[in-house]
Amino acid sequence: MSISIHWHVAFELLKGIFKGKENKKINWMILAAFSCSAFAGVIFLNTVLLNKITAYWLILLLGAEVMTVSIFFLWARRRTA
Known part of the structure; x- marks a missing residue:
């Protein structure tokens, strides 16, 4: 589902x-x-390769999310100043 x-x-x-x-x-x-x-x-794809790709994707996603939150934080801070 x-x-x-x-x-x-x-x-x-x-x-x-x-x-x-x-x-x-x-x-x-x-x-x-x-x-x-x-x-x-x-x-x-087999199970092992899919698990490796998933692990790399999650690491990349974590970095992208941290960067996105940091950019929005700086943008909001600049906007209020």
């Missing part, structure tokens, strides 16, 4: 990028990209 919800949210976010364009064609292109990435993941 969680995967379905996350894929649906990602699909809707990507559809929002292409507002005003031919929706049916864009929708099928997004779904094709999702399907190809899922098939490629099943073919090329």
Whole structure:
């Protein structure tokens, strides 16, 4: 259930990028990209490699979140001064 919800949210976010364009064609292109990435993941990834990629992703995400919070803190501080 969680995967379905996350894929649906990602699909809707990507559809929002292409507002005003031919929706049916864009929708099928997004779904094709999702399907190809899922098939490629099943073919090329095993459990050990997926765990390594996940660990690196979480480390990168932690650094990006710290940097984002720091930038917003400095921005808010500059704005009030």
